[in-house]
Amino acid sequence: MPTNLPPPSYSGPFTVNASITIDAPIDKVWEVLLDFPKYTECQVITDKNQKPLEDQTPTEGKYLLMTVHIPATLDDSTSPQTPFELITHIQPEVHRIAWKNLLPPWLIRAERWQALSTTDDGKTLYETREVFAGAGAYAIKFFLGKNLVKSFEAMAEGLKKRAEEHK
Numbered sequence: 001m002p003t004n005l006p007p008p009s010y011s012g013p014f015t016v017n018a019s020i021t022i023d024a025p026i027d028k029v030w031e032v033l034l035d036f037p038k039y040t041e042c043q044v045i046t047d048k049n050q051k052p053l054e055d056q057t058p059t060e061g062k063y064l065l066m067t068v069h070i071p072a073t074l075d076d077s078t079s080p081q082t083p084f085e086l087i088t089h090i091q092p093e094v095h096r097i098a099w100k101n102l103l104p105p106w107l108i109r110a111e112r113w114q115a116l117s118t119t120d121d122g123k124t125l126y127e128t129r130e131v132f133a134g135a136g137a138y139a140i141k142f143f144l145g146k147n148l149v150k151s152f153e154a155m156a157e158g159l160k161k162r163a164e165e166h167k
Helices: 026-033 136-165
Strands: 014-022 043-046 063-066 084-091 096-101 109-118 124-133
Touching: 014 136, 026 109, 026 124, 026 136, 084 109, 124 136
Parallel strands: none
Antiparallel strands: 014 124, 043 063, 063 084, 084 096, 096 109, 109 124
């Protein structure tokens, strides 16, 4: 099956991918994927000063402050990371969303895409990819690579579980 992810706009030494088939209609999965208010513990829409906005609807040009554990865990005794990202694309007509980090690109350039498509049997395929470039991409690959893959897979599994519970 062809991918619904757009081609990467750049290359880098490290790319993380995950995908999963979800037994729910694409519009339901899209609704769950964009239900940012349900993710308030781990991602918040903010202004450029990281002040949470009243409207938590993901929109191009808004910022995203995330609290993530790598690898994914619900154990709050481990120190989370707090990436600050810019939402660059919301494409409901093709079921795609993307954001990028705000670090200097020479240090770390990273862009995360998530996309949905309908499979031949009417299920939904979720795909995600993040390409890491810049000098820091090598350190990310070495120190976090395997756990980032696990985290992406955990996100896919979590989306599947939530969407299938509410289809």
